Amino acid sequence: MRSLSIRRQHSLLVLLFAAAVLTDFCHAAPKAVFDKVKLDYGTLRQGKIGEAVVKINNTGDQPLEIQNVQSSCPCATTDFSPKDAKPTVAPGAQHELTLKYDSKDVVGDRVATIVVTTNDPQEPMTAIDIAVKVEALVLTMPDKALSWGMAPRGDDIGKDLTFVSGTSIKDIELLDIHMAAPTLSVTATREETKDGSRIKARFRISPDVPLGSISNSVTARLRVGNEEATLKIPVQGEAVGDVLVMPQSILCAPKLAYIQNQPLSKEGIIVRASRPNQPLPDVLGVVAVGPISCIIHKNVKPEWGQQIDRHIIEVRTAQNAPPGAQSGTVHVMTTSKDQPIVSIPVFFRMASRxxxxxxxxxxxxxxxxxxxxxxxxxxxxxxxxxxxxxxxxxxxxxxxxxxxxxxxxxxxxxxxxxxxxxxxxxxxxxxxxxxxxxxxxxxxxxxxxxxxxxxx
Incomplete structure (x- = not known):
């Protein structure tokens, strides 16, 4: 009887030991604990790089592997590289992940998210939210590029570029401004407003520039307080002569199918003087090439909201236009000295009649x-x-x-x-x-x- 009791006690001890080992084995795992998951860089001057460190602690009892780090924005980066060996954090140790925010191409209140993926079975993905306010030394209006559409050569383009301070210091000073090419000239004036000073730049097309598209840029060097900024802004548009013929092309939506003798444009082709005080050029003739026809309406008086007399050329599909994708050209001939002949391409699709x-x-x-x-x-x-x-x-x-x-x-x-x-x-x-x-x-x-x- 005593021998049997000893055996039972021994068996019980073995079972308890096995259960303890099995329990420890089941709970053995890495555990990622981040010292912060929200980062506020405060206010950054545009062009500066904000930097912070996030500590990743492994409170588990197995090695923690940092498998991947992804960013929602190219402006937010880390020192993790998928090409390098994946960082491994021993139990009880920590890894420092360096986060950088590049404010070169942004302004205002910005947010981004960094997602860290580890082998933590309980929480394999952790998001780090980033907030920052980017303050530009100088703001421009418009902010990316200046586009003016169409304007006669030798004239003002009709649009301005404004520079203002982006900081609490509202006084701004222009040190230098110039164009990249002689197709445009620029003049700048300083204006005082209730919100501070501003610099307004105006542009004029050179009188001898070739007709057509102009792609240029203006570079301005400015001072706000004790700091300076140099900005380069694209300026682009179209130089026309003494006549405006619009639109430059008629492109009908491919999903629309037209029948014979149907108008291709609600407004038609408009012919008018490029300047308000200039006489209306006469239309000497219109030649339609391709499966299209034209009707000229001369000396159309301006409607409400319009200021200049015009000729209107109605463009229609031809009576014998075949089905399928079609194209043609309208050649408009006027008394213009600069553009006596203007060609307008036309694209449309004919339905099967x-x-x-x-x-x-x-x-x-x-x-x-x-x-x-x-x-x-x-x-x-x-x-x-x-x-x-x-x-x-x-x-x-x-x-x-x-x-x-x-x-x-x-x-x-x-x-x-x-x-x-x-x-x-x-x-x-x-x-x-x-x-x-x-x-x-x-x-x-x-x-x-x-x-x-x-x-x-």
């Missing part, structure tokens, strides 16, 4: 009865049409013109297709071609499949 109903035909003749299908032809505009010619493979099916001419919507032109037998497999598919008298309407091609009605 004549449609077959149904557009495809399936014929299933049996041994006892042929298969037939009536197909009607309709004009998209509702106009009357006449079937001129029908082509088909006579050894496969028969086609009869049931009604050569359409009378109205209830009495359209029609043909009847008949197949008496199923052809060999290699000839079960064929095409019926129908030509009509509609201008610009190509042959209507009707695909036909002839098969056994028992085919699954």
């Amino acid at each position: 004549v449609a077959a109903e149904p557009a495809q035909v399936l014929l299933e003749p049996s041994a006892n009865a042929p298969a037939t299908q009536r197909v009607v032809m309709r004009d998209a505009t509702g106009a009357a049409l006449t079937i001129r010619e029908v082509k088909f493979e006579e050894d496969l099916l028969a086609v009869k013109v049931e009604s050569e001419k359409s009378v109205d919507a209830d009495h359209p032109a029609a043909i009847v297709l008949t197949a008496s037998q199923v052809p060999p497999a290699e000839r079960k598919a064929t095409i019926v071609s129908v030509a009509t008298d509609q201008p610009g309407a190509e042959r209507i091609l009707i695909p036909v499949l002839i098969r056994d009605p028992q085919t699954q």
Whole structure:
């Protein structure tokens, strides 16, 4: 009895020891603890780099591996590199992750997020939220680039570039300003407002610049308080002569399909003097090349909101414009000294004027009865049409013109297709071609499949 008791006690001790080991093994894991998950860099001067360190502690009892670090913004980076060996943190140790924020291309209140991925089974991903206020020494309006659209050469472009202080010091001083190329000249003035001073730059197109697109930039050196900033701002637009012909192109949406003699633009092509006090140039002629036509409306008086008399050229699809993608050119000839001929490209898509109903035909003749299908032809505009010619493979099916001419919507032109037998497999598919008298309407091609009605 005593011997049995000793054995039981020994077995119990073994079980307790095994349970303790198993419990420790089950709970053995790394644990990532971040000393901070929110970073506020405060106020940074634009162009400066903010730096902070986040400590990652491993409070577990297995090695912690930092597997990846990702950023929501190129401005926020860390010293982690996926090309290097992944940092491993021993139990009880810590790893310092350096975070940097580059404020070169941003301004104002900004946020970003850094996501750190580890082998912590409980929380494998940890987000570090970053906040910063970027203060620019000098702000510009507009802030990225100055674009003026179109303006006559030799004239002011009609838009200004304004420089103001971006700090609490509201006084700003211009030290230097110049253009990158002689296509534009720049003058600057200092203005005083209730909110402080500002520098306003105005631009003028050189009188001898070639007509067309101008791409330039202005460089300004400014001082606010004891600090200086040098800014380079793109300036771009179009130089025109003594006449404005707009738009520069007519590009119709590809999803829109037009029919014959339909206007391609609501406003048309506008021809007017480029300056308000300049006489309206006369339109000597308009040449339309391609499947388009033009109507000239001369000396159109300005409507509400408009200031200058104009000619309007209405652009339409031609009466014989074929279906599909089309292009043409409108050549506008005026009394302008600078641009006597202006060419406007036109792009559009024509709908098929004549449609077959149904557009495809399936014929299933049996041994006892042929298969037939009536197909009607309709004009998209509702106009009357006449079937001129029908082509088909006579050894496969028969086609009869049931009604050569359409009378109205209830009495359209029609043909009847008949197949008496199923052809060999290699000839079960064929095409019926129908030509009509509609201008610009190509042959209507009707695909036909002839098969056994028992085919699954």
